[in-house]
Amino acid sequence: MSVITLFSGNFCKDKEIEAALVAKTGCRLITEDEIVAKAAALSNISQGKIKEAFFEKTSIFNKFTHEKERSIACMRLAVAEMLAQDNLIVTGFPAHLIPKYISHVLRVCSIAELKYRYEEAEASGINQKEALRLIKENDKNAAAWVESLAGNKDPWDNTLYDIVIPMGKTSVDEAVALVVEKAQSPAVAYSDASALAVADFLLAARVETALSKEGHNVVVTSTAGNVTLTINKNVLMLKRLEEDLTAIAKKVEGVKTVTTEIGKGFYQTDIYRKFDFETPSKVLLVDDEREFVQTLSERLLMREMSSAVAYDGESALNIVDEDEPDVMILDLKMPGIDGIEVLRKVKASKPGIEVIILTGHGSEADKKVCMELGAFAYLHKPVDIDLLSKTLKLANEKIKQQGV
Amino acid sequence: MSKKNDILRSAITLFADRGFQDASMTEVARMGGVSGATVFYHFKSKETLFLTALETVKDGIIEEFDAYLDQHEFASGIDLVEGIISFYLYLAGSMEEWFLLLHSHYPYKLALVNKECRSHLEKIYNSLVDIFERAVALGRKDGSILADDTRKTALVIFSMVDGVVRFKIYNLYDTGALYMDLINSCRKILKYKT
Numbered sequence: 029m030s031v032i033t034l035f036s037g038n039f040c041k042d043k044e045i046e047a048a049l050v051a052k053t054g055c056r057l058i059t060e061d062e063i064v065a066k067a068a069a070l071s072n073i074s075q076g077k078i079k080e081a082f083f084e085k086t087s088i089f090n091k092f093t094h095e096k097e098r099s100i101a102c103m104r105l106a107v108a109e110m111l112a113q114d115n116l117i118v119t120g121f122p123a124h125l126i127p128k129y130i131s132h133v134l135r136v137c138s139i140a141e142l143k144y145r146y147e148e149a150e151a152s153g154i155n156q157k158e159a160l161r162l163i164k165e166n167d168k169n170a171a172a173w174v175e176s177l178a179g180n181k182d183p184w185d186n187t188l189y190d191i192v193i194p195m196g197k198t199s200v201d202e203a204v205a206l207v208v209e210k211a212q213s214p215a216v217a218y219s220d221a222s223a224l225a226v227a228d229f230l231l232a233a234r235v236e237t238a239l240s241k242e243g244h245n246v247v248v249t250s251t252a253g254n255v256t257l258t259i260n261k262n263v264l265m266l267k268r269l270e271e272d273l274t275a276i277a278k279k280v281e282g283v284k285t286v287t288t289e290i291g292k293g294f295y296q297t298d299i300y301r302k303f304d305f306e307t308p309s310k311v312l313l314v315d316d317e318r319e320f321v322q323t324l325s326e327r328l329l330m331r332e333m334s335s336a337v338a339y340d341g342e343s344a345l346n347i348v349d350e351d352e353p354d355v356m357i358l359d360l361k362m363p364g365i366d367g368i369e370v371l372r373k374v375k376a377s378k379p380g381i382e383v384i385i386l387t388g389h390g391s392e393a394d395k396k397v398c399m400e401l402g403a404f405a406y407l408h409k410p411v412d413i414d415l416l417s418k419t420l421k422l423a424n425e426k427i428k429q430q431g432v
Numbered sequence: 433m434s435k436k437n438d439i440l441r442s443a444i445t446l447f448a449d450r451g452f453q454d455a456s457m458t459e460v461a462r463m464g465g466v467s468g469a470t471v472f473y474h475f476k477s478k479e480t481l482f483l484t485a486l487e488t489v490k491d492g493i494i495e496e497f498d499a500y501l502d503q504h505e506f507a508s509g510i511d512l513v514e515g516i517i518s519f520y521l522y523l524a525g526s527m528e529e530w531f532l533l534l535h536s537h538y539p540y541k542l543a544l545v546n547k548e549c550r551s552h553l554e555k556i557y558n559s560l561v562d563i564f565e566r567a568v569a570l571g572r573k574d575g576s577i578l579a580d581d582t583r584k585t586a587l588v589i590f591s592m593v594d595g596v597v598r599f600k601i602y603n604l605y606d607t608g609a610l611y612m613d614l615i616n617s618c619r620k621i622l623k624y625k626t
Binding site for chain 2: 265266267268
């Protein structure tokens with residue numbers, strides 16, 4: 029038997045799955061609260077404060093206190109200490125603290141469409157408005173948490189898990205049967221190699237906690253006692269920092285060697301490009317093809333354009349209401365409200381937003397409709413990123429001229 | 433060589449006074465009493481001139497401190513810290529343009545994209561903090577200082593002293609009035625064990 033992690037959206041029958049899994053496998057259940065309590069004991073930070081690490085919002089004082097990073101480091105250590113045992117079920121946010129390189133872990137996610145979660149909430153006596161608030165909050169926190177740990181903006185993305193269970197189409201019994209079956213698979217069996225991986229994880233967590241107690245925040249990895257510290261902050265007195273970090277890490281029992289290196293965050297791109305007003309500062313990407321949107325978002329980021337992402341027309345319109353983007357890149361074919369409707373609504377309420385249509389199967393007739401509705405440009409997929417960049421720049425120039 | 437030094441002296445003053453953008457090579461030439469062509473003969477571009485100016489500041493600070501520490505005797509680590517603080521403030525007063533340049537934002541922006549600039553700045557700060565650090569270590573050895581962490585304590589003391597220099601350079605307050613209190617505060621910090 030191996031370790032099972034279960035990360036769920038709220039109102040996705042997670043508690044039922046948990047209970048049934050424990051009953052069926054006899055594994056020990058490790059809840060979020062248990063990890064929080066252990067981390068509090070390790071760090072002398074209160075449980076309430078540790079829990080704040082799960083919230084998207086960070087205290088304004090965190091820049092100086094690093095309390096969030098310390099909380100996460102101590103939770104990571106708590107999880108690492110737990111992994112000394114086998115046959116565990118780790119639930120909730122701490123599930124994501126277990127690194128990918130530990131192979132005897134079956135990572136499970138249970139999630140469902142909004143409609144299903146509403147019904148679940150209603151069944152437990154929560155009205156729709158409150159349910160919407162709770163779901164939104166849960167998903168926002170989950171997204172921020174997963175992004176900070178795995179760099180993935182979508183907390184339910186199937187690349188993060190071995191199994192993603194769509195609860196709208198699966199009963200609790202089916203879900204449990206599936207998880208139990210997969211947990212038997214040789215791919216997630218406990219082995220000598222994965223035992224070593226657990227030891228590496230534990231040592232790295234110990235070093236990270238020791239560093240975080242001194243106020244340092246670096247990424248720590250370890251291979252058989254050889255520890256690597258990755259500095260992701262631009263620090264001018266780098267050698268001094270490296271010496272300080274090395275001295276602290278070397279004191280941790282079990283550390284053989286310490287290497288420091290510079291991470292991606294250390295080198296900022298050219299400062300002048302960062303303040304390059306030629307590119308729209310806020311781009312909203314609207315497309316139901318998640319992979320395409322994420323790739324596009326990353327590629328735009330490489331060109332110094334920050335972008336928000338929406339996977340359907342309704343959330344796009346919500347974003348437009350809350351946080352007005354400068355430019356929108358919009359797909360026409362989407363479930364729910366289609367792109368043309370989104371374009372119509374945006375142009376009616378916020379005509380200042382320039383909309384670039386990017387579609388894989390638009391017709392000439394569609395193009396005509398879009399341009400009449402006031403779209404800025406009409407491009408076809410697959411799009412050349414340079415052409416898209418150029419179009420974005422042109423859209424921005426138009427916005428600037430109108431602003432003058 | 434002296435022409436080159438004249439150019440550098442006026443470059444430091446102008447860069448400190450105007451910032452990188454607004455200092456012109458023509459003016460540097462005029463102030464240094466040489467022709468524009470001479471400036472460009474010695475320094476290929478404004479950025480090269482700026483980097484050389486920064487390097488001059490770096491060498492100057494380090495030399496001045498070495499000379500001061502060579503010529504003075506100190507009874508204990510805590511007295512050495514006091515001496516260093518006094519000398520740092522004195523230097524900031526007598527070589528104001530060095531510190532104006534060091535306290536301007538531009539070199540730090542340039543350091544993000546320019547290795548040479550980064551290395552000059554790192555060397556300046558490393559040398560200064562090292563001096564404080566050695567003094568704290570000495571005091572811990574001879575018992576005149578009780579602070580726990582040599583490195584962090586040295587950084588905190590240095591940032592206080594450097595903050596007072598900034599007060600002085602930008603005329604935020606009459607720092608002469610703070611001098612004794614700065615020394616006493618540092619003494620208190622160093623005498624305290626957490």
